[in-house]
């Protein structure tokens with residue numbers, strides 16, 4: 656048991672999928688895992704462990720933003736021994752060639768958060784994903800025929816901003832999309848020597864203003880979920 660997770664020792668697998676939405680964790684456990692059980696209900700931040708193609712996998716909601724996600728990531732690594740952490744999130748596209756429902760493999764994450772800057776004053780410390788997980792997920796995504804993009808994303812502290820132009824300027828510098836957790840995940844994975852990757856499905860578009868529904872965001876990003884499951888059980 657840790658401060659925010661009530662699982663007993665051994666109840667969480669070494670490979671953990673990390674959706675922001677705890678109801679997406681429940682959907683994944685019910686739809687994709689066998690023999691799944693719920694190990695966490697503290698604060699409604701649901702976590703489940705089951706098997707996928709015979710291999711143990713957990714799925715843990717993280718909440719929105721790096722302060723919340725960092726709590727779960729920290730405890731999963733340090734209190735439960737998680738070794739492979741794959742975020743499965745939604746994001747907003749900030750480039751025209753990225754379309755709604757495309758899947759982005761976050762090679763790296765820029766951020767406007769101070770959580771990294773605080774540890775390295777005066778330095779820009781790039782947040783990068785694990786190459787092995789990235790290579791495997793890319794190959795699996797290509798085999799599935801997905802519309803994939805591999806590259807930089809922005810992890811923003813804020814969802815609502817008065818300065819969308821700043822996001823769109825980053826789009827012009829090759830950043831595909833904005834979301835709110837990847838830089839924090841990559842930072843903690845680097846700090847504690849474990850592997851991490853972020854897979855993101857485009858749920859809305861900051862240029863065209865297209866959107867998916869809340870129901871779709873909660874449940875229907877099956878392609879990304881399958882790529883994540885296949886990657887961590889490869």
Ligand SMILES: O=P(O)(O)O[C@H]1O[C@H](CO)[C@@H](O)[C@H]1O
Nearest residue numbers: 674675676719744745834835
């Ligand atoms: O769909 P999730 O994983 O929650 O990710 C994105 O959605 C939330 C904002 O709506 C933020 O957490 C952002 O990163």
Ligand SMILES: O=c1cc[nH]c(=O)[nH]1
Nearest residue numbers: 745746747833834835
């Ligand atoms: O953080 C996020 C997530 C989805 N869409 C956005 O525009 N921002």
